[in-house]
Amino acid sequence: MSAPQDDPSGPFAAPLDPADPLARALAALPPAPPPPPVALVWARIDAGAPADEPAGRPLPHLLRRRAAALTAAAAVLVAAGILVATRTDRPPAPREVRVVPVAGGARLVRGDAVLSFGAAREGDVVVAGDGATATVRLGERVTATLGRGAALALASEGEVRLEAGTASFEVGPSSAATASPAFRVLVDDRVVTDRGTRFVVARVPDPEAPWEAVLSVAVEEGVVEVDGVPVAAGTGWAGPSSGRGEALAARAAPLVPPLVSLELAAEARAGEPASVRLLVVNRSPYPVARPARDDVSAPMLLEVTDPEGVARTVRVTREVIVEGDGVEAPREGEPWLAPAVFPPPDGDPPARLLTARFASLFPARGTYRLRVLHATADGASADATPVLPALAVDVR
């Protein structure tokens, strides 16, 4: 007896003739038993050697070389009795400073450490531990603030390599006397060159292929260049962190603007200052540009439509943000930090509540309508609340 011919072009094998003894035997096959309980797998894993721990994502090359040193650093931390928060939903730990020098050039930083990189050797790595961010002074001009778990390596003078995580950079002006070269951040194959003052660089897993890395740059003030491609304040750039020499413009993906919902913080009265709460939800795994200091490049705008139907926009700058849930308030001489818009380590979109205070939002009584817009790189604006109705406010 011959079996029916399979369809050579079909993706599956053609069904067998029901009279075929093979077909009857296949139909009589006993069902597969269920898999063993997952607890048995855990028992097998937990009974294994330390090597049974997950291998983790492939570490960047510098970190890979220093894995042992980092492990030692962790051991030193434990020995010192330092509380290490292990869950992201816990309140922030006390703002203590711990800098642990470790043989091999790795330093594990916890809290608001201020570490001079001037004494560090080329190739040294600074890793921010759990909890608060770490601030690192890089010479006279550059302050880097590392997000949780970020790792920054000193590549050479005026040049660092972001090995992992998110770091915010503030670059001071170069004096005419020193004529310092441009500050550069290396991320895999990419080079981010400072042409301004404030920007955020992140090396995060690619959401589509978590084993690949994405470079994300959000510029708050000034201009930076990503492999020579200028990125202006209030905008960002995201794309593969690898691929030296490939055309960036073709591969770059625009940053996804955050979703913002609005509510009034207090009853609105005509002619009085008004406080508005903005719930900012980062829909992308990338950092998004934060409200800018100046009034020109701020990416976030509040559109106010008065009772007559006339709309105007007010920029949401850092100066109008008076408080924020989970947001570090700006301190004298330090950059304003909004970890709310940093990429989440656990993959959940972060949402942060900011309160903005405007001196004159509602000049007269009546019903106003508010919505948030996002300025785009070309000067246009896009609705930041596409799925939400505009907030109606009755002003007395």
Add this chain to the structure above:
Amino acid sequence: MTPPPAPPAPDDDDRACAVLLARAAAGDRDAFEALYLRLAPAVMSFLFHLTGDRGLAEDVTQETFAKAWRAAGRYDPARGRVRTWLFQIAKNHAWNELPRWRRARASGLDAVEAEAAAEAAGPEDVASRAETGAALLAATESLSETLRAVFVLVRVEGRPYAEAAELLDVPLGTVKSRLAAAEAFLRERLKGPR
């Protein structure tokens, strides 16, 4: 020679599995358990039909996922989907374990009887059980590993040709020719003496 087929395009389930594995690579046990719930039944079914032995299939399923936990960070999505990656681990481990398992099974009384029955199962015995799945399972044990893997994947598990080719790292045409050979062999075994 037929060129190797392009791997099937990942669907939403594949992407979800990739994300779960990525999280597992970062030490997320909940994600790993979610991945287990998704794919362990398929892995277990494949192994059960590949080895014909529930105990071995359970053992290899456990070891497959234990290996996946250890190697999650080294998984390369460019080389195939998570399901295929797990099946490859399972298949390779099963091939390694099968001879030892058979020897161990043969050392026990029941196993001796079972093994003896399998060894002694001539065409008459097989023919008498031709309508049963047990007979088919016994007959597949006589197949070579390469033919058995194709038969189980394509005919028993109902996987597409391309997936079997990807998993076994052979061209599509080889999968089809091996399937035809396996089916011809099994028909003969099930038919008994003429």
